[in-house]
Amino acid sequence: MKTANKFALLVGAAAGYVLGARAGRERYEQIAAQASKVWESKPVQQQVNKAQGLVDRYVPKAVEGTFRGAGTVASGLVSQVMGANKRKRAAASQPSGTVERPAN
Known part of the structure; x- marks a missing residue:
């Protein structure tokens, strides 16, 4: 949708x-009925169905890709943490003294 069309839609809605706010409840009901008519019209519903088809087609792939990427990152982080813990335990089990001053 072009910026001009978005702006026109926004101005119309405002x-x-x-x-509607100035005219009271009766005018609000008229506006709501007209909006419902437009929403239920064939051209609008065709576009809604087209958009729904795109969502159904592409969103699962995007979500799957996002979770796959997040899983890869999480797996890498776990590997790094586990490696750091192994190195820390290995360093702690080694004697820390020198030849001149042996460890207890």
């Missing part, structure tokens, strides 16, 4: 809100 105008509808202001007019």
Whole structure:
């Protein structure tokens, strides 16, 4: 959607809100009924169905890729932490003295 179209939609929505707020409940009901008519119209529903099809097609792949990437990162972090712990335990088990001053 072009920026001009988005702006026009935003201005229309804001105008509808202001007019509805000023006119009271009866006018609000009229605006809501008109909005419902537009929403349920065939061209709008065709676009909704098209968008739903795209969501159904691409979102699972994107989510799967995101989780796969997160799993790879998490696995790498676990490996690094485990390696650091092994090195720490190995260093702790080695004597720390010198020839001149042996460890207890």
